[in-house]
Amino acid sequence: RKEVEQDPGPFNVxxxxxxxxxxxxxxxxxxxxxxxxxxxxxxxxxxxxxYSSGNEDGRFTAQLNRASQYISLLIRDSKLSDSxxxxxxxxxxxxxxxxxxGTGTRLLVSP
Amino acid sequence: DVxxxxxxxxxxxxxxxxxxxxCVQDxxxxxxxxxxxxxxxxxxLIYFSYDVKMKEKGDIPExxxxxxxxxxxxxxxxxxxxxxxTSMYLCASTQGxxxxxxxxxxxxxxxx
Numbered sequence: 001r002k003e004v005e006q007d008p009g010p011f012n013v014x015x016x017x018x019x020x021x022x023x024x025x026x027x028x029x030x031x032x033x034x035x036x037x038x039x040x041x042x043x044x045x046x047x048x049x050x051y052s053s054g055n056e057d058g059r060f061t062a063q064l065n066r067a068s069q070y071i072s073l074l075i076r077d078s079k080l081s082d083s084x085x086x087x088x089x090x091x092x093x094x095x096x097x098x099x100x101x102g103t104g105t106r107l108l109v110s111p
Numbered sequence: 112d113v114x115x116x117x118x119x120x121x122x123x124x125x126x127x128x129x130x131x132x133x134c135v136q137d138x139x140x141x142x143x144x145x146x147x148x149x150x151x152x153x154x155x156l157i158y159f160s161y162d163v164k165m166k167e168k169g170d171i172p173e174x175x176x177x178x179x180x181x182x183x184x185x186x187x188x189x190x191x192x193x194x195x196x197t198s199m200y201l202c203a204s205t206q207g208x209x210x211x212x213x214x215x216x217x218x219x220x221x222x223x
Contacts, residue, residue, distance in 0.1 A: 034211045043201055043214040044154070087153075089211070098144075099212060103153035 001026050006088050006102040013109055017078045021105045023088030024070045033064055035073050036087040038104065044087055047073075078109045114138070117202050117215035124222050130189040132218050134202030142205045143185040144212065145169075145177065147198040154201065160185055192222045 006023045013019045033050035050062040061074040088102035118133035146154040156169030158177040166177050178186045203212035
């Protein structure tokens with residue numbers, strides 16, 4: 001089983017739609033969680049950290065469900081500029097920060 | 112903002128050549144990483160370093176080595192480049208626990 005699993009998509013949504021991605025992780029002791037965004041042929045960039053209580057940053061909401069070992073990303077009011085690949089990232093060990101990246105979920109927002 | 116700079120955006124090398132990929136960060140981070148990214152496989156960790164002159168193997172170290180002589184610089188070396196090392200190489204650094212990584216803009220290496 002992969003340490004971090006994501007649906008590769010693509011998710012095709014119209015502008016203004018709400019879209020959600022889930023990601024599952026295998027190590028129940030995982031300590032920290034992140035969502036990264038990666039545009040085509042560019043480097044990944046940190047979108048947001050994911051906290052146990054859930055957190056929101058503008059149109060983006062991240063949730064953590066430790067019991068079921070998944071994290072989610074909700075994007076409201078999708079924009080064309082949200083089109084990208086979203087990487088789910090987990091630190092499975094705690095302590096030293098050695099992150100494990102999912103292979104990403106591709107989002108395409110159309111006019 | 113943290114800046115992680117990779118020396119080359121695109122490189123074309125011949126099979127058997129020794130290849131150096133350089134990475135420099137400007138925020139005094141102790142932890143630095145080298146990944147490669149391939150379609151369908153995602154990011155895979157090659158080597159990482161948590162201090163000057165310290166290095167640890169990641170998941171796919173074969174065919175690679177690294178050097179960290181100064182805190183800000185972490186170099187990836189392909190001892191004898193092969194075509195299966197054609198990939199996007201990404202360097203990253205972090206200040207530690209619970210902080211994400213900051214990536215360089217990547218080096219797209221083609222080995223012919």
